[in-house]
Amino acid sequence: MNEIAPSPGGHVKEGTITMDAGEMRCDANPSSPTAPDPSCVVRAPIGLLAELTHRCPLQCPYCSNPLELEKVNVELSTEDWQKVMRQAAQLGILQVHLSGGEPTARRDLEEIVKTAAESGLYTNLITAAVLLKRERLEKLKECGLDHVQISIQDVDTQAENADRIAGYKGGSAKKKEVAGWVRELGMPLTINAPIHRHNIHSVEAIINYAVELGAGRVEIAHVQYYAWALKNRSSLMPTRDAFMAAARLVERKREELKGIIVIDAVVPDYYAKYPKPCMGGWGKGIINITPSGRVLPCHAAESITHLEFDNVRDKPLADIWLNGDAFQKYRGTSWMKEPCRTCPRREIDYGGCRCQAFALTGDAANTDPACSLSPLHEEWAKVADVESHQSPPAFVYRRPGGATPKPAAEKTPVSSDA
């Protein structure tokens, strides 16, 4: 995600949803019985990523949902989500990203959007679009939906490739149709394109396609290798050369299309020198809520096995944000070890990704191996180089149980974590 960039004229500073909330102190939720510590300098969050469901008709092999997908019977109710939206607005959250899985798989999406909008939240729908009907989109707009983001796998002239990646026949054409409706209804459109080995050659075409679709923004989002993407890393990782070529192209297109479309790019950290500030800093600006109501500092945080997560069913959101164990654990910089602890970049990237540090070093407080200062960096970066030059294995498609594709009869349910 971008950082705040100064603008010419200097009158308007820009940030993404990770924008620093300034000097404000969080004193939200005065009615909570567990009033926040008055010395608390925790800032109010800016953005809420609401994973309304893990259900999705697509099967993208880079999906950021956990390998263990939550089932429909544990999902929060309409009233639960409405309560979350009101609490989020009270807490100071400005934007809500209605995501999933596929958020339109929930039949009560309209009611959730309505409550969010009425509470003053800016509402983004993050959708694969294939389930949407025009009437429903109109309804959602009436309910106060502000913005639609549609993810694509490739351009329309490469529909076969796109549909193969998503594991969904006819998806590419359907997305194009829905994008048209979004524009016809006068709503702003973002095209999000996760980039990997199977479409990195299409980056320029994808940007042009986004312009053709009338998008105001396009995200060239190199896949982040967690969850399903990590499982499929050897199929998805592009070569360094391909990545560098794509990066140069994005720069050129930004100049060429200035004032026509905004191009945002997410860089894969295997090819970066320093890590990204995960979520703009742990517990700093973003809250992620899973379909069952678990409140996470980042969507992958459940992979850190010793963390305990609160649930919106049990506690007010403000209390969880301010005092929840999972949020407090890696907030700020005091938990850091060397080399992060004394590094001048510690307040820039916050030591990178805690989940990646945990997965690769066994301790989430270690430096993310994506950082060139990590002792593990070289070994880790080599993996990308090697895998990207081998012929890609078949995808492990994202579907319930897909991560462990064993016939049920072969399972031996003896160990407690089986």
Added chain:
Amino acid sequence: MGEPTPRQRTVIVSDSKPVMPPYIKMRYDAGRNRWIILAPERLFDPDPIAVEVLKLCDGARTVGDIAAHLSNEYNAPVQDIEVDIIAMLQDLSDKGVVKA
């Protein structure tokens, strides 16, 4: 039908009539005690001058009108103000925050 797809960069000049489209929301954030602009996947942090300019951007007034108005109010040379706000509005137009 909605607005047509912009194929060309909008260049802000004295005669432009800027306006924020309905999906760009500028509002006062009481909790943080400041104005904010909400846009798709973006937040903008306008300073008091930007807030004043944007409040005057109603799609009817021209940039020239706005500069004249502010020149009166602040007793500053209209030329300087116009140059300043054209730079600001051009930047915001490039980011899709303002249409003209």
